[in-house]
Amino acid sequence: MDRISALRNVEDALAAFEDGEIDLATTERRVQGVLRTYATEYESAPDAAYRVETRDRADDVVVVAASLDDARERVEALLDEPITATAIERLDD
The missing domain is CATH 3.10.20 (Ubiquitin-like (UB roll))
Known part of the structure; x- marks a missing residue:
């Protein structure tokens, strides 16, 4: 996942929260998932x-x-x- 995709996914989670589609805990899990995916796939590192x-x-x-x-x-x-x-x-x- 590249940085732009990660930012879009975070924005989608925040928009869903603002629209009342998801609660705060779900928003936190989605953002954490985006960050973890971004960090572990960054530059195709096997980390x-x-x-x-x-x-x-x-x-x-x-x-x-x-x-x-x-x-x-x-x-x-x-x-x-x-x-x-x-x-x-x-x-x-």
Whole structure:
């Protein structure tokens, strides 16, 4: 999915919400699905979304990576500190 298609799909979800055709939770799921598809198909990379749960953060961190180890490294780079991951999970569509 290219950027223009992703933006159109988000716009469609927002328009459906504004028109009362879908509720907020459905809108959030549709937008998240668009974003996840865009991120994992960007430049045809064989990457996937990974949820990384850490001991020191209340919220999990979701990154796009090629492997579990790459996901851990990406989270450490984003947070600019070493992490203690309590779980790393691949998020499949």
